[in-house]
Every structure is written in structure tokens, then in C-alpha cells.
Amino acid sequence: MLKSLRKNTFWLLLARLSTQGLGLIFLAVVARRLVVADFGQFTAFASILLVGNTFTTFGTDTLIIRETARTQKITPLITSTIALQLALAVLWLLVTLALRPSLPLLLYSLALFPLAFFSVFSALLRAFERMRLFWGLSLAAAGLILIPAFVSHDLLTLCIWLLGGQILIAIIAAGICSASLPDFRLPPILDFSKLLKATWPFAALTTIAILSQRLGTLTLYSLTGDVSTAYFSSAARIVEGLKIGHFAVLGALLPALARVGSELRGDFRLSLIYMLGLSGLLAWGVTMVARPLITLLYGAPYIPAANLLQILIWSLLPYTISAFISVELVANGAERGLLTATALSFLIFIFLYIVLIRAFGLVGAVWAGLSGEFLQAGVFVWVRKRYVLAKILEPSQASSPKEHPG
Numbered sequence: 501m502l503k504s505l506r507k508n509t510f511w512l513l514l515a516r517l518s519t520q521g522l523g524l525i526f527l528a529v530v531a532r533r534l535v536v537a538d539f540g541q542f543t544a545f546a547s548i549l550l551v552g553n554t555f556t557t558f559g560t561d562t563l564i565i566r567e568t569a570r571t572q573k574i575t576p577l578i579t580s581t582i583a584l585q586l587a588l589a590v591l592w593l594l595v596t597l598a599l600r601p602s603l604p605l606l607l608y609s610l611a612l613f614p615l616a617f618f619s620v621f622s623a624l625l626r627a628f629e630r631m632r633l634f635w636g637l638s639l640a641a642a643g644l645i646l647i648p649a650f651v652s653h654d655l656l657t658l659c660i661w662l663l664g665g666q667i668l669i670a671i672i673a674a675g676i677c678s679a680s681l682p683d684f685r686l687p688p689i690l691d692f693s694k695l696l697k698a699t700w701p702f703a704a705l706t707t708i709a710i711l712s713q714r715l716g717t718l719t720l721y722s723l724t725g726d727v728s729t730a731y732f733s734s735a736a737r738i739v740e741g742l743k744i745g746h747f748a749v750l751g752a753l754l755p756a757l758a759r760v761g762s763e764l765r766g767d768f769r770l771s772l773i774y775m776l777g778l779s780g781l782l783a784w785g786v787t788m789v790a791r792p793l794i795t796l797l798y799g800a801p802y803i804p805a806a807n808l809l810q811i812l813i814w815s816l817l818p819y820t821i822s823a824f825i826s827v828e829l830v831a832n833g834a835e836r837g838l839l840t841a842t843a844l845s846f847l848i849f850i851f852l853y854i855v856l857i858r859a860f861g862l863v864g865a866v867w868a869g870l871s872g873e874f875l876q877a878g879v880f881v882w883v884r885k886r887y888v889l890a891k892i893l894e895p896s897q898a899s900s901p902k903e904h905p906g
Contacts, residue, residue, distance in 0.1 A: 518639045523645070526645050527734070527798075529650060530658065532798070538726070551714060556588040556616060558585065558696075558702070558703035563699050565626050566831075568628065611662065614666040648665060708846045711846060720857060732865050736812060742786070814870060829884065837886065840883060
């Protein structure tokens with residue numbers, strides 16, 4: 501089991517490293533080809549699409565990984581999931597149309613339809629622990645996104661090319677699953693009303709979590725404008741890119757914890773300690789080289805983001821705690837507890853971002869992001885005590901001999 505866990509962690513780490521590395525190159529190229537204001541607008545669009553993709557996925561990728569890992573076979577859950585995601589994508593698009601978006605944002609929103617297929621197929625690869633294929637698919641997806649960055653000179657062209665790339669990668673994902681997974685097929689589409697009931701906690705918590713993650717960008721975009729958004733997003737994207745180790749370790753732990761549970765408790769704690777140490781080293785290192793790193797990636801116009809990065813990078817430490825507790829809660833079937841923690845944290849983030857951005861502008865956004873992560877970690881620790889520790893202690897309390905009077 502431990503050998504399999506290490507192997508899966510390696511491939512997920514490689515997948516995350518590939519996608520984050522190529523993603524940073526993509527953003528660096530786009531930042532240099534667009535003016536700062538247009539780049540800020542694009543990062544806001546990307547945040548909106550990420551929230552939309554999280555909402556339309558509706559937490560079903562986590563459910564697919566957990567349930568398929570347990571049964572080791574493809575069930576009608578897959579096609580019900582695709583149908584649900586496509587229906588939600590239509591709903592999201594209708595709401596977007598009602599808000600009269602710009603043409604680039606409208607075209608970019610259409611990517612939710614191929615992303616529905618991509619999310620299901622990539623979740624299947626992870627559920628069957630075909631992590632090498634998942635790495636190949638992730639590498640192909642990140643590589644294809646580089647093409648629009650180099651051939652686009654304006655925001656509209658960039659969004660058109662990105663939409664075409666998402667369609668192509670969804671087709672590639674279907675081909676990989678068809679060729680590699682046993683008995684891969686798409687069963688008839690069934691009623692997904694039961695799926696809605698089963699996945700709404702996942703959907704709510706993942707959507708709220710992504711909103712919390714992108715709240716700084718979206719709040720800055722609405723309160724201060726494009727340029728501040730560009731500076732904040734350039735720093736935040738580096739921090740997100742350094743979460744590759746978290747993704748790899750936690751991605752490998754989720755199906756394993758869902759399958760064997762308590763047997764991996766020691767490995768889970770050890771992984772948390774290692775990741776806290778790694779996060780601290782990364783934060784210290786980036787603080788030392790923030791200015792040349794920003795200049796190398798984005799160019800001289802983005803130098804003001806260096807001071808922001810030196811503060812925001814330390815959010816890796818509390819994020820590590822929150823991320824590990826999140827996976828532990830999901831593996832133990834405590835999605836509602838995780839939803840409670842995530843919703844409470846989201847309210848904290850909203851308060852901090854609005855108050856501190858209005859008071860201190862761009863610097864306030866960075867301090868809101870950092871302090872919000874620490875407060876969120878505290879909330880998650882509290883929820884874990886209520887849901888996970890209580891479940892762990894139940895068997896020992898039930899099996900302990902009762903004292904009899906006299």
C-alpha cells in the first residue's frame with residue numbers, strides 16, 4: 501500500500517509540476533503580449549471561469565474518485581455526471597448572457613461544455629489510479645494552452661483560441677480513457693436528481709472554496725480596477741503554482757484513505773509534517789528572491805507585485821493545514837462538516853477583503869489573503885475535532901470495558 505501511495509504521489513506531483521510550470525509560462529507570455537490593464541481583465545475572466553467550472557462540476561469529480569475507487573468499475577454515475585454538468589453549464593451560460601458580458605468573456609464561458617467531459621474523464625483516471633496517464637493528459641492540456649498565448653495579440657483572439665484548445669483536450673481525454681480503462685463505456689444517461697442530492701455538499705464546498713481562493717482578484721477587479729488586479733493576480737498565481745506538492749500528496753491520499761481509512765493514519769500525519777516543512781522552506785526562499793522572480797516571469801512593468809508576493813507567499817503554511825484536513829473530512833464522509841468550515845471561512849474572507857481593500861487598497865488585499873488563510877486553518881482544526889476525532893474515538897470507547905458499581 502505504501503509503495504503504491506508513493507508511486508501515485510510521484511505521478512500526481514509530476515502532473516501538478518507540469519501543469520503549474522506550463523501555466524506560469526502561459527501567464528508570463530500573456531502578460532508580456534497584453535497591456536497591464538488587459539492582463540488584469542483576463543485574470544478576472546479566468547477567475548470567473550474557474551468559479552463557473554467548479555460550480556458546474558458540482559463536486560462530482562470527488563464523488564467519482566471515491567465511489568469508483570471503492571467499486572473498481574465504471575457505473576451509470578459517469579453519464580449522469582456528464583448530463584448534470586452540461587445542464588449546469590447551460591444554466592451558467594444563461595445567467596452570464598443575462599448580465600450582458602463582453603464578447604471575450606462570453607466566448608470563454610463556452611469552455612465549460614468541453615470542461616464537463618474533461619473533468620469526468622480525468623477523475624476516472626485518478627479513481628483507477630492510472631496516475632501516469634493522468635500526468636500525460638495534464639501535460640497535453642497545459643501544453644495546448646501555450647499555443648493561444650503565443651499566437652494571440654488581443655483579449656478576444658486569446659479567448660477564441662483557448663476555447664478551441666479546451667474542445668481538443670476533451671476529445672483527447674475521451675480517447676485516453678477508451679484505450680486504457682477496462683470496460684470503458686458511457687452507459688445510458690439516467691435521471692440525475694439523485695446525483696444532485698448526493699453531490700450538493702461537494703458542489704457547495706468546492707464552489708465556496710474556489711470563490712474564497714479567487715475572492716481577492718474579483719474584489720480588487722470590482723473595487724479598484726484592472727491594473728491592481730493584474731499585480732495581485734501575478735503574485736497569487738506564483739503562490740498557487742507552489743502548491744504542487746500539496747496536490748500530489750493529497751491527490752494520492754484521497755482514494756487510498758477512502759479505501760482503507762485508519763490504516764493510513766500514521767502516513768497521513770507524517771505527510772502533513774513534511775508538507776509544513778516544505779511550505780516553510782518555499783515561503784522563505786520566495787521571500788528572498790521575489791523581485792527577480794517577478795521580473796523574470798512577467799517583466800519590469802510588474803515589479804510592484806514583488807512586495808505583494810513576499811507577504812502572500814506565507815499563506816502556504818496555513819493552507820497546508822486546511823488542505824490536509826479537507827481531504828481527511830471527505831475521506832471520512834464528513835462533507836457537511838467541511839461545508840460548514842468552508843462557508844464560515846468564506847464569510848471571513850469576504851469581510852477581510854472588503855474592509856482591508858477599501859482601507860489600504862492593493863496592500864490590504866494581500867494582508868486579507870494571508871490573515872484569512874490563518875483564520876481558515878483555525879476553523880478547519882475546530883471542525884476536525886467535532887467530526888473526525890469523534891469518529892475515530894467511537895470504536896475505542898465502545899470496546900472499552902464499562903465500570904460497574906461496587
